[in-house]
Amino acid sequence: MAVNKVVKKRNVWIPVVAGLIRRQGKVLVGQRPEGASLAGTWEFPGGKIELSESPEEALARELKEELGVDAEIGPLKFVATHTYGKTGILFLFYDVKFWKGQIKTQQHLDLRWVTPKELEKLELPEANSKFLKQILEVL
């Protein structure tokens, strides 16, 4: 007997963690490299959460990979969403105030410490410029 299976198509949500790394009134941003999606835009260091990682573990791993430091992940500051076509991104922004080691570019084209004013002038991924107001409020 043929079974009519109804497969419900669901859009996909990808959880992404990002760090607000702060020092002396400035926040760290990295320029996404050639070949990556959104190349050339300035992002907050971070990335996708792998299966079996907590968001904090994912962010600590990304900061080690991208900046070469052992970071202590602080509190969750805010959550935001953005959709690129059929893919939704769920962003979790964490405060990062402490880290061990010297921050060095490992994957980004460049890293910059910027004031909130300077941040407003940089080319950010659409997702970030959309909630820039919220970002600035927590800096």
Ligand code: DGT
């Ligand atoms: P992979 O393994 O190549 O997929 O990359 P991951 O896990 O390092 O993640 P990433 O950073 O390429 O992906 C994060 C997605 O979120 C990507 O579509 C870009 C987008 N995005 C928008 N704003 C930001 C931001 O401020 N920080 C980060 N990390 N991603 C952002």
